[in-house]
Each structure stands twice: as structure tokens, then as C-alpha cells.
Amino acid sequence: MAELYLVRHGQASFGAADYDQLSLLGQQQGQLLGEYFAERKIVFDHVLLGTMNRHRQTVEAIFQGSTEVASVKEHPGLNEYxxxxxxxxxxxxxxxxxxxxxxxxxxxxxxxxxxxxxxxxxxxxxxxxETWSEFQQRVADARSYIQGLKGQRILAVSSGGAIATVAQQTLGAPKATVISLNFQINNCSFCRYFFNADSFHLATFNSIPYFDRADRSNFITYG
Incomplete structure (x- = not known):
């Protein structure tokens, strides 16, 4: 079984003229996640991201915190609605x-x-x-693409809605589950999946162990 770390982007710029930019805190969140991967010697065979600026900037921040840099590819199925x-x-x-x-x-x-x-x-x-059905389909297409990759460990950077939809589809949950999941996903959290060409299993959801300490409570954000 291969392993997927599905990461939400760092804090974006809510209320600014362009939301699709990481805040300074969002960049720091990405760096801390990169340090977490480096400390545990977690190396990725593939790195995927959506086509949004906040996805690319999060990947760049993760690479700043980690010495291991993998090739990066975009997939629009990882974009937010x-x-x-x-x-x-x-x-x-x-x-x-x-x-x-x-x-x-x-x-x-x-x-x-x-x-x-x-x-x-x-x-x-x-x-x-796009319609809801179209959104569901492109997220499913991204998941299928990931399942077809050759490698043992994949990093994918996406947004809350797409991440919630992957979980909903994987669990076979009602569509309204996407709403409740979407609004609890932390910035720069990861969901961990194990998969092969025929199956896709959720192991952990919305994990932020690198922020779970008293002096980092300000890093726990949702937007």
C-alpha cells in the first residue's frame, strides 16, 4: 500500500483584495510542516498541488522547512470550489x-x-x-490520478472543500458531510490515506501535531 499526505494550504488572506495569497502566518505554517516531515525523514516520491497561488506557496514553504525536494505537478482536481x-x-x-x-x-x-x-x-x-456534480467528479478524478501514481509516498496540497470531498467519497458519507468536514479543517493540517490501484483508506483526518504545543496555539487557523 502507498501512502498519501493530503494537506490543506496555509492561512490565506481573507478580507484582502486577493484571498489567494498566503499570509505571513500561512508561510510559517508551511515551514513548520516541512520541518515536521524532515525531522521524521518523510520523503515524497511525488508532490501534487492544485493550480491556485496558495497551493503553490504552501508547497514552497514546506520545501523551505525540508531538505528533501521532489518534482511537483499540478492537478486542477485539487482546486477549491x-x-x-x-x-x-x-x-x-x-x-x-x-x-x-x-x-x-x-x-x-x-x-x-x-x-x-x-x-x-x-x-x-x-x-x-461549476455544478456540485462537476466538482465531485473533478475531485474524484484527482483521487484516481493519485491512485495511478508509482511510488510509496505522495504529498498533495489542496483546499478544504476538496479535502472534505475526498473524505466524504472515501467513506461513502452523505454529500452534506462535506460541509461539516470542510469547516473544521485546519490550515496546513494533513489527512493520511493508504491506497493502491483498487482501494483507498482514510487513516487520520485533520492532523496538526506540529502545532500542538502551548507556544504555537496561534498557528491553529481555519481560513
Missing amino acids: DFVALIDCLGEEHHELKLQAKNSKKDFYRVLRQVLLLWMEDRIDGPIP
């Missing part, structure tokens, strides 16, 4: 939700939970970038 577009595409029926999303970060995530459920039920009227 476009949560901003989903909210923007809400019709008049959900106008109040659009307004609430602008109030605060807390309100934004409260609204996003409701919007994701509408998305899953095909109840968003506007021209959304």
Missing part, C-alpha cells in the same frame, strides 16, 4: 443572504454553509462556475 462566485450567483430569492455575507467574517461563513447546501441541491439560479 469558487465560494465567492457561488454567493455572487444567488438570485433575488436569496438576496438577504448576499447582504449578510458582507457583514463580517463570521457572517460570511454562516452564509456559506447555507449556500453550499443550495449548491448541492442545484438551487442556485445564476451562472455558477
